Amino acid sequence: MSHTPFQALACPLDGDPLQRRDGAWRCPAGHSFDIARQGYVHLLPVQNKRSRDPGDSKEMVAARRRFLEAGHYQPIAEAVSRAVLAEAPAGDTLSCLDAGCGEGYYLRELARACEEAAGGDRSLALLGMDISKWAILAAAKQWKGAIWAVGTNAHLPVQANSLDRVLCLFGFPVYPEFARVLKPGGELLLVDAGPDHLRELREIIYPTLKPPRDGDAAVPEGFTRLGSETLRESIELSGPEPIADLLAMTPHLHRASAEGRARAASLTSLRLTVDVRLTRWKPEDVA
Template sequence: MSITPFQALACPLDGEPLQQSVNAWRCASGHSFDIARQGYVHLLPVQNKRSRDPGDSKEMVAARQRFLAAGHYRPIAEALGRAALAGLSADAAASCLDAGCGEGYYLRELADAAADDGQPLALLGLDISKWAVLTAAKQDRRANWVVGSNARLPVQPGTLDRLLCLFGFPVYGEFARALKPGGELLQVDAGPDHLLELREIIYPTLKPERSGDATVPEGFTPLGIETIRYPLTLAGAEQIADLLAMTPHLYRANAEGRARAAALESLTVTVDVRLKRFARDEMG
């Protein structure tokens, strides 16, 4: 099969390579991490947690799953798939990590695109939310799914050909460590008009959007920026509520703003995102 689980995991406690047995991952130092019956592994040490249950809640994950399953962000997934698969050799399996994978939508879409192309890929999805990883693992066993943090990726150095970070929290030093020389980071961020119409409803005034398009992270060379922009019409209060629940705006808006959104029966918003590609600099 052309799509396989990524295997080059590292112990989150000492960085040593992990080896998989039937029901656990273990390092040479004796640290052991059980594989849940759903197929994922928890590689986020307690001392590295900022809260008891970090990341998206069970309810937020469910909202995101419903919204993405409806295909509202499929153009983003398609553009990401084209960019991620470009330049890969069909002679050997490339490895790809989705850092902040959520419930796994974009990695599943990438796996389907790679399978259609006959491109062998070893896949890893990582998120700090156990609810997100649990949901992802239940839906697809083609990838390895890990509860972990971008601040310390449980991945062996120089083992990734592609690293995805969508609407997430990039840690460029860790990304550079995990990528092979010449490997690519694909980062998706909101553009200045992203969900503008929703923001105009829930906020009394809008702050100017910060633009990070010109920022080049240390250790990387820019390869290009693609804009994905289109109108999206949401029909029904449930779809609008799901969109709000999967964004930071749910907590940033006040009660009055959330109430205005909840009263809507339909809404057309602008999807405006930037897909930025960077190559990890060659070393030595």
Template sequence: MSTTSFEALICPLDGDSLHRKGGAWQCETGHGFDIARQGYVHLLPVQRKRSHDPGDSKEMVAARRRFLESGHYQPIAEAVARTVLVSVAPDATLSCLDAGCGEGYYLRGLESAADTQALALLGVDISKWAVLAAAKRQKAATWVVGTNAHLPVQTSSLDRVLCMFGFPAYAEFARVLKPGGELIQVDAGPDHLRELREVIYPSLKAPRVEDDGAPEGFSRVGRETLRYTAELESAEQIADLLAMTPHLHRASAEGRARAAALEALTITVDVTITRFIHAAD
């Protein structure tokens, strides 16, 4: 197995191809973007920021790292890696983007599972703290501060796109995928973290009706449900899980206090892994 950086990037200002020159990425127009000493590059123009420091905070990223390193989501990482690698020619270099990569957990899992498969990996996240954490852990990949709404990636340059519990930007995913490339989308199922949600909310919303269709430009080729239980054995693990989910901000102060009072909790992990193939134009 060999892992290399993904280099088919574009300038976020004019869309021209970027080329790595020394310690920066540059386009022919003259725009330059310095590579931080940790190894990532910032390709999110200020006009595309909705706040001064968008995305997950430094504290949220640290909580996610601690929780994921405890192994509770390892079955998800393993299932995703299997899905990414299915039917890949052994002599090919597979290019894969994690769109909303967080601190890089799932790309590290893919690298570990690849065995002899050559990989070119790219992680993009709007949080500089997440990308910084990812770049420190996996040097061979390319790490970019950017947005899924305007991916700084060349058209038709990727074999796989991962969208893990995120907000899919289907038009952009279709643009950057090669014809026949695949989007692997992971979403929470109806019982995902049910026990935690029952603690922090007075009542639970009815589950959404599952959509059996496919977004424009894609065909659905498979869906897998992964369901298991996990034991959280400390108040710190429960707090870290809550901090890495949207429920931290959605719950009331009373709901957060009820969660903080817990010393242990059994949770249900319930996710769907859907494969979409990008149709040729």
């Protein structure tokens, strides 16, 4: 397996194609976006920010990195990689965006799985994008096999009809943008939490649990469902550190009361249910 540099970036200001040269990405109109010394590019204009420092904090990113690198979500990464590579012909270059990539764990695992499955006969062109500069900084420091960009799903800095796969894993899907950037025959892969995901932790930190949402989500406009699968695993967290990391990397950290966080902090071990649904979608043909 080889890496092909991702080339289909678009200017976040005017939508024109970006070209990489002289340590920056530039569009024909002259807009220029410097490549940081760590290897990433910032493609989130200030007018598209909702806060001064949007997305996950530096502490949340560090917690997620420790938790994921310990292998707790390895079955999810393996399922995502299988779905991405399914029916992808050997010998072709597969262009893939992880929209909300965090610190890059799932793209790194995809590259590893591709190398093992294809025996070197397939090329990946990978783009990892997140609204958190801390996440992209961590991703760029760890691995140089992808283009890493700070950006937003609401206005993807990606050329139209340029991607074979878009991943949105525990993220915030913007379906019109995903449909715009996918090639005909491309696929969108979503991973969402199921009704029992981390139930044991939620029972500790909340006084009551909300009723589960309808498992059959509405079909997003512009897409057709290709299929879905449910992944259900039991994991054991030993010691207070991984429990604290799990809580810190999820929205539950801020939603729970002080009492709920204190109960979680007192734990020395915790057995948890991992319950997620992976759904594959294809964009409908546009006449």
